[in-house]
Amino acid sequence: MDLNRLAKSIVDQATTDEGLLAKALEEGKNPAAVSLGRLGGLKGGKARAQKLSAEQRSEIAKKAAMIRWSTK
Numbered sequence: 001m002d003l004n005r006l007a008k009s010i011v012d013q014a015t016t017d018e019g020l021l022a023k024a025l026e027e028g029k030n031p032a033a034v035s036l037g038r039l040g041g042l043k044g045g046k047a048r049a050q051k052l053s054a055e056q057r058s059e060i061a062k063k064a065a066m067i068r069w070s071t072k
Contacts, residue, residue, distance in 0.1 A: 024034040
């Protein structure tokens with residue numbers, strides 16, 4: 001196997017649900033909970049943004065920027 005194919009197979013294993021489930025089993029986690037958590041995580045930010053008004057999103061962004069830049 002050449003180096004590019006090896007790299008692709010490693011990335012595929014790390015990013016597919018099967019790779020995540022295998023890793024979860026190794027760590028002693030419940031695979032069903034891992035897959036459900038991943039589903040929620042993938043859609044969570046978009047769903048939250050749709051529920052917020054433009055003003056609410058703006059306030060959240062301002063607060064985040066103030067915190068981000070206050071430590072520098």
